[in-house]
Amino acid sequence: MAVYTDVAAEDLAAFIARYDIGRLLSYKGIAEGVENSNYLLHAEAGYFILTLYEKRVAAVDLPFFLGLMEHLASRGINCPQPVKARDGDALGTLCGRPAALVTFLEGMWMRKVDAKHCAAVGEALAKLHLAGSDFKLRRANALSVSGWRPLFESCASRVDDVQHSMHEIIANELDALEASWPRGLPEGVIHADLFPDNVFFLGEKLSGLIDFYFACNDMLAYDIAICLNAWCFENDFSYNFTKGRALLQGYARVRPLNDAELDALPLLARGAALRFLLTRVVDWLNVPPGALVKPKSPQEYFRKLRFHQKAQSVHDYGVEARELA
């Protein structure tokens, strides 16, 4: 949950006046997203989400994120759409921070995920990858393999405070992944953070995707690996084969995987687990005094990493290669 910047009604009214959305009727800080401040805003023209970008989001990346949402929406992906001010600009300034309005998306994120949700997410991810294929802007993935060692080094001396022997296991894993990280797989725009809280459902139906603030260019199959980690484990961190199979089959129905992608999947899943393990360890060890955000436990991704280390092929994820090709 996060509202870092409290916006005064007077300042917000002035900001809103740049847009053709009528008078401001109400706004509430919402407890979603951990990187930015978000408000649900009611103006005469309807409901919108106002985001103030806090310092963890680089202002230079905002045109990529906003442009991507607009591009994807124009390709039929249901995601928030940036609202442009009368001067045509989707990006403004409020309380000294870059700020943008996007359309409000109905739907709810699922706290209790089942295999049907996983199938729908796999399908939506593949559609997102196809829809992003002709997006012109580029953004490198700062949290891919080359970014992991600096993260590890920033916390290496204290990693064993989180869990005994974690230092050795991460160090070995990092060596292994740097040596064997896949190359040459199909690339494109990936969401890179498609966790359950970023996917909305209305009843059984997936109604939209949100939070594109980690989106970047990378291997498409790496995005699948992130989703396997985020969607297909139980609360006790055991892998659920039914969910994994549903997610992978859902994806492959829209975009079949090639042999190299299929072979790489266990390694990509290890990388994805390590990526979230590392950022969670860093957050865990660096909670500022008086922080209003409770960091997520790193243990979860440590356990998931251990699972993926034992996987040999997609068979270990509950599905046969021929079903996905």
Added chain:
Amino acid sequence: MAVYTDVAAEDLAAFIARYDIGRLLSYKGIAEGVENSNYLLHAEAGYFILTLYEKRVAAVDLPFFLGLMEHLASRGINCPQPVKARDGDALGTLCGRPAALVTFLEGMWMRKVDAKHCAAVGEALAKLHLAGSDFKLRRANALSVSGWRPLFESCASRVDDVQHSMHEIIANELDALEASWPRGLPEGVIHADLFPDNVFFLGEKLSGLIDFYFACNDMLAYDIAICLNAWCFENDFSYNFTKGRALLQGYARVRPLNDAELDALPLLARGAALRFLLTRVVDWLNVPPGALVKPKSPQEYFRKLRFHQKAQSVHDYGVEARELA
């Protein structure tokens, strides 16, 4: 900001099914209120606030609070109205907590208060007092004079950690107020927490009052004293005579004050300052580890108390008695 209980969409959908408000379309945890968990909820029938009552609110008081909102709304006060389930009950259970739906109120609370807002608040407070006069349920004010000494005793040994000499000043003030606390003033239902974040405006116009979870029976003029503290000081804690005058005159236009109330005002204002000083000190000294709520500084009400201690009459609040009678 506060969302203590995360509600799963599946559980919420089951809860909503008890009401005639159609299908659930979305819900967001909102960063308002410090006692309870609040969600802004969109159902087919419109927008609502869902409140889950956390442990600081006594379940036995909920019929008073919900009944009061319904009563006030029926008397023309614009406040949230409890929505009844099909079985006629306004109170349900969700995630093991008492929970209620109320109507959503448009409007915004003012971060930058001016004298016009203060006049409108004074007027609204008086209307609230008149509208509450025939409400049948009763609730004692646990945070009036008899509740202050137990609060002080719970933190007395550490009060000087907050500010040097605070212990002595509070102890003396408590003795003085217990000895001279007014009796026999007109009583009725008071809001008891009408701070700026509980008063909504649309443009210049006051559009509604929220958060009745401290409401109780007490002296009506004590509610005015709370508002003087909450609305009429600047950020540097100096009293603003223009705002105070506007608030008092706004109130008296709707409900003139009698002589005893006018005489008691400085003492009531001291009591109100001490009440918020004490609860803030207690909160300040008892922040639980991992708390997601940042307690408000007690210094503010210490400074306000020092101001009121010097006041002799309503003249010291920027207005003459004859203007309010």
